[in-house]
Amino acid sequence: MSPNDLSSYLVIGAILFALGLFTVLTRRNAISVLMGVELILNSANINYVAFSHFGSGNADGQIYAIFVIMLAAAEAAVGLAIVLAIFQLFHTIDVEAAETLKE
């Protein structure tokens, strides 16, 4: 484990991925599930930038990381709009309560 070691970044990414997956699997609150998705996307980004830094040395991995950040922003906007619409319809955002698309 040191800043000049690829495996330390990969281990941090793996821990973030596992915690994000745990959040997605166990939470019953839709916003918490979205938080878990953000953790998973961040772990993937760490891997992209780390491989770009230690591998070829060019900036391709950083480009992919920026695309992932951009898609995460789009996903958060649409996902939270859906969550708010579900809240207006069912008055809860428990993912087990909201199992139909209409009232």
Add this chain to the structure above:
Amino acid sequence: MNVATAVFYLIALITVVSAGMVAFSRNIIYSAFSLLGTFMGVAGLYVFLGADFVAAVQVLIYVGGILVLILFAVMLTHRITDVEITNRAAGRIPALIIIGVLLYLLIQTVKETPWVKAQEVIYAATAAKIGDLFLYTYLLPFELASLVLLAAMIGAVVLSRKEIKE
């Protein structure tokens, strides 16, 4: 152990502990604010990896945009004064077993793979290089990204507007 290694350990600790609080906290407000520590820690890791532009984008979009959006959604959907557990979790034991096995396999793979040693890296500003790549090699995905953002924006507006009953 020099200063850089100590700072690296500190940033890694902040990242992992905040992510753990996101996953295990019983209150959704604590989870949402812990996400701040994770995003800032990941930005610090990007700085260690020589990706200054990605670190700046991470702080701007994740901390300035997505986190504020999540906090808005939390505050709009909960009565914060409620003392009950706002962040229910179910099926923790099977999930813990699954992610334990997964984490063990991932870390074993990372430890046992003979990674190529990095060549000597010069830390230089990457913004110019990234701009060139966006406007030459990745021009089509770049334009598609702007279309995706436009579609997402319109979709969010359509979804969250009030339905007017006639």
